[in-house]
Amino acid sequence: MKEPISVEFAGRLRQYFKKGNVLMVWLWRLGLGKHINIAPRYAGQIMVLEHSGRKSGKRYRTPVNYAIVNGEIYCVAGFGPVSDWYRNIIANPQVEVWLPDGWWAGLAEEVLDADLRLPILRQVLIASGFAARLFGVDPLKLSDEELDRLTRDYRLIRIRRTVARTGEGGPGDLAWIWPLTTFFLLFLLLKRRPRRR
Template identity: 45%
Template sequence: MNTIRKIFWILNKFFMVPAFRLGLGPLLGTPISGYVMIIKNTGHKTGKLRWTPVNYAIKDGCVYCLAGFGKVAHWYKNIKAKPSVELLLPSGAVAAEARELLASPERLTIMRQILKNSGFAAFLFGINPFTVSDSVLEEKTQDYIVLGLEPKGIGSGAADPGGWLWLLPTFATILLIWWLLVSFR
């Protein structure tokens, strides 16, 4: 695994996914850091639940994301095997069905918007989505895969069963009790 993929793997596994599971997703998206959602799906080999942070764009009621590492991305392989996923967006969770945009005339427009929404990440890969021409963008992203994720229903978010939102008030309560006990000795 190359260095940049390793850095993203560590950042995603130990920061982004836990933050979303704790309900902190709405606090993380900025034009600089990028706008992120979590794709919750099933591993195609293990059958285990997988959580993958990706940059996204919303257009005409559909959510779009990008597999920037192409067909080698494990989460992409999982979606190809089982296209039914859940999306943890900063504003809530939805169930969705994934489809690949291959030769769609909108592919380049949607890809550009996702890259704009990715904050520093696009620049890290040498792409300025605000100024790059369509032909150069097409050339630099020929291995990128654009996925359309069409919402089909409600998903389970951080405050629902299986989410981690309950940890914040529990931890805060324990700290408050500890502080009160220590303060009044």
């Protein structure tokens, strides 16, 4: 029977993910969200979840793996109840999600129904690509009993989309950098070109 990863290893992975999350949000802001999700089988399906701090009220953006099941968005707090974003959405369930095909306001809720939890959790873990296997959970090979035991602390979240969003402050808000960068590099290339006499 497979054993869960150690607490120490999980803590180190959590720190690496936090650092990687900063880069992931920047890539989304640069308009690369669709490209990040180009190989979901390996890299996973990734969305950005925007939520409010439970104490500060400050807005945070957290990349998370997700799956769409029967039209609803599901994601997993793999670090369980210690995840800051999980605690934030429990305190304030009004969220926004950046998906490859759109930006939505929505309401988040934890899925507590035991009959729904495991089959949907398995689908989200499959959609996470390498991430689940990194934590010692292979949703394609584990029995229901093993999966339930290994993911007992995971929290399954359903997000019901309420309103399509547009405007400033969403995915791709920094995409203007690409034409500016291209122009600047072209200028440098032309400037460096040797002159013929």
